[in-house]
Amino acid sequence: MTADVIEFRPKRIRVVAWVSAVFLVAVFTxxxxxLGDTPTGVIFRTSDQVAMVFLGVLLACGMLLLARPRVRADAEGVEVRNVVTVHRFAWPEVLHVSFPDGASWARLELPDDEYxxxxxxxxxxxxxxxxxxxALRDLHKAATT
Incomplete structure (x- = not known):
């Protein structure tokens, strides 16, 4: 990463996601x-035990998706990677970088009331x-003025 590129990732949710993922794997393991020994008469096989651990790993992977968001910007534009999607915008396409009152996260205001x-x-x-x-507002201002 050069000095011309800025990158931000969330801090707290990354810690929560990793702790939760480890906890899920431990609990499901x-x-x-x-599972092998129950007084109810139900017979659990080794495959059931492995499936339970595998389910914990899948849930942990889902939890780790919350640690995925990133925003990377440079003089030409901004790339927003959220949980599942990735968007790249040139600065002229962006009207504003805003953080509305009461919102959980910032947003890029786009034409036609989209964000x-x-x-x-x-x-x-x-x-x-x-x-x-x-930092994002400074890059936006420098690119659009």
Whole structure:
């Protein structure tokens, strides 16, 4: 990454996502191991135990998707990677970088009353979010004036 490119990722949700993912795998592994011996008469096989651990891993992977958001910007434009989608916009396509009152994350205001949420810039990150919005606004201003 050069000095001309800025990149921001959420801070708190990444920690929560990783802790939750580890917790899910641990819990499902313990439950899977304990499935073999039940007083109810139900017979759990090794495949059931493996499936339980696999389910924990799948849920953990889903949780880690929350750690995926990123915003990367340079003089030409901005790339917003949210949980599933990736969008790239040239700065002339963007009207404003905003962070509406009460919103969970910042957004790019686009023509025709459309917008794209920037999940990498979250309100719970406070000063980090303020720095990200300011940096994005500075790049937008420099590119459009």
């Amino acid at each position: 313990v439950v899977g191991l304990l 794209v949420s920037i999940m990498a810039v979250q309100a719970v990150d406070r000063d980090h979010a303020v720095a990200a919005v300011r």
